[in-house]
Amino acid sequence: MFAFLSQTFRRFHDTGAIAPSSRWLGRALAAPLTERGEEPIAILEAGPGTGAVTREIVRHLQPVDHLTLCEINPVFVEHLRERFESDPRLRPHRDRVDIVQSPVESLEGEGCFDHIVCGLPFNNFDPEQVREIFSVFQRLLRPGGTVNFFEYAAIRGLKALLVTRAERERLRGVASVLGEVIEAHERRRKLVLVNLPPAWARCLVMGER
Ligand SMILES: C[S@@+](CC[C@H](N)C(=O)[O-])C[C@H]1O[C@@H](n2cnc3c(N)ncnc32)[C@H](O)[C@@H]1O
Structure with missing residues (x-):
């Protein structure tokens, strides 16, 4: 919690939250991983x-x-590397995990993942960056x-009341780009009240068939 909060103050643009996601929001975002067959799956988490x-x-x-x-954020990367050595919930999985320090927009490759779980703070980005990230x-x-990504409930509207015209x-x-993507691809959504602030967990089907 302290590691998160200190980065909220230092790098609010990238961090974009006052607290890490609750376990209930985490569960809602990870729920589609249960829908699987016998085959191995590859998962990308953007902004862990x-x-x-x-x-x-x-x-x-x-x-x-x-x-x-x-x-x-290199501070979070270092924190995650340390957690995969010391946290009993993470350590057993360390051999099947890669930690990459990079903006997600720069990842190369095509058709490499079955699921993407995304924690990026879209409300802090420019609309073009949001569009680029979804196309990546x-x-x-x-x-x-x-x-699978989340949006804080009502926060964009509240924020809009308090800021400059620009x-x-x-x-x-940002709302318009997200609205387009959601309309075209949303499979389901879930409101998670036990989170600071409450959030919509959205599941989109985006891989082209
Ligand atoms: C709202 S925090 C979410 C953290 C965590 N997933 C959670 O839910 O508690 C956003 C995270 O996205 C990371 N981030 C922001 N922009 C990014 C980008 N372009 N590529 C990869 N990570 C990014 C931040 O450093 C931060 O760790």
Whole structure:
């Protein structure tokens, strides 16, 4: 919690939250990983931070599966590396996990993942960056793959009341890009009240068939 909070103050643009996700939000985001056959699956977590959602993802990992964690902030990367050595919930999975320090937009490859779990703070980004990130997700996913992300309930609207006109325009742009993606690809959503603040967990099917 302290590691997270100190980065919230230092790098609010990237961190974009006052607290890590609750275990209930983590569970909702990881739920699609249970829908699987016999085949191994590959998962990407974009923006794992201190690993709040990662701890829920690893509960679904089979020995044959693979998880890539892509995190932009080197302090969080170091924290995650340390947690995979010392946390009894994470340590058993360390051989099937890669931790990459990079913006997720820079990941290369095509059709490499079955599921993407995303913790990125879209409300802090420009609309073009949000669009680019979803197009990268689409490229990275296998046919029928899912993107699972969250939006804080009502926060964009509240924020828009308190900011400059330029900021309001930016938030409107972000809402419009997310709205398009959701309309085209959403499979289901769930409101998670036990989170600070409450959040919608959204599951999209984005991998092209
Ligand atoms: C809202 S925090 C979520 C942390 C964690 N997933 C959780 O739910 O508690 C956003 C995370 O995304 C990371 N991040 C922001 N922009 C990123 C980018 N372009 N690529 C990868 N990670 C990014 C931040 O450093 C931070 O760890």
